[in-house]
Amino acid sequence: MANKFKRTMYVTTYELARDGMTDAKIASALGVNKVTFYRWKAEDPALADALERGRKRRAPGDEQTFREYIFDHLSPELRDLWNEINRCENEENGIERIEALLAQHGKYARQHLFIYALTQSMFNVSQSLRKLLISRKTYENWIANDPDFAELMDEIHWHKKNYFEARGMDRIAAGDTAVILHALKTQCRDRGWNEKIEIEHTGTVTNEHAINILDLDLDVTTKKAVLEALRAKLAEEGGS
Numbered sequence: 001m002a003n004k005f006k007r008t009m010y011v012t013t014y015e016l017a018r019d020g021m022t023d024a025k026i027a028s029a030l031g032v033n034k035v036t037f038y039r040w041k042a043e044d045p046a047l048a049d050a051l052e053r054g055r056k057r058r059a060p061g062d063e064q065t066f067r068e069y070i071f072d073h074l075s076p077e078l079r080d081l082w083n084e085i086n087r088c089e090n091e092e093n094g095i096e097r098i099e100a101l102l103a104q105h106g107k108y109a110r111q112h113l114f115i116y117a118l119t120q121s122m123f124n125v126s127q128s129l130r131k132l133l134i135s136r137k138t139y140e141n142w143i144a145n146d147p148d149f150a151e152l153m154d155e156i157h158w159h160k161k162n163y164f165e166a167r168g169m170d171r172i173a174a175g176d177t178a179v180i181l182h183a184l185k186t187q188c189r190d191r192g193w194n195e196k197i198e199i200e201h202t203g204t205v206t207n208e209h210a211i212n213i214l215d216l217d218l219d220v221t222t223k224k225a226v227l228e229a230l231r232a233k234l235a236e237e238g239g240s
Helices: 008-018 023-030 034-043 045-055 066-073 076-088 094-103 106-120 125-131 136-145 147-173 177-187 220-239
Strands: 196-201 207-212
Touching: 008 023, 008 045, 008 147, 023 034, 034 045, 066 106, 076 094, 076 106, 106 125, 106 147, 125 136, 136 147, 147 177
Parallel strands: none
Antiparallel strands: 196 207
């Protein structure tokens, strides 16, 4: 059981609350008992805010994005700092001004703004480092020697995968053939949706020919029928 609140728990709490979980279930998911979670909520306004925002009803099509939540979770001071950095970027002495601004706030501010920069740049680490004037060496040192930052990065990437998976499911629901085929060949390989079939002819010379069924200009039903017919033919030849 956990007994110490971690920064990564803000995001997890928000998403669990958004999914409709009760406080008791959220506490269990975080690995703490209800009493500890209620104490955390009473003592930490940011945690209480994460719960409230996660449960806030929104109009259809107006769901808060993960990027918006991360920005909202920044303190007002860090939000102002982010906006000031954006204003300085196009100025002649912008780099010097940004460095001076960040120097006043320390490592904690750079780390949290870096996490937000990741969501802004579609998780482009190099771009996010450049924006906040963080060297690769510093970033790698944080990953290696700052457990809280490393855990926060792991949490962000886990949520990134969830986001991409959800968008993929949206495209499948919308009938996007390319996404449907990709899902079939990766998730349904055990049901015959392999990307390639290998046909071997044995004689004086042994040749292998790989036929990519998914490259054929056929609809999904026809491709599956061709795949099943080929498998049946191969099985028949193998038994003769």
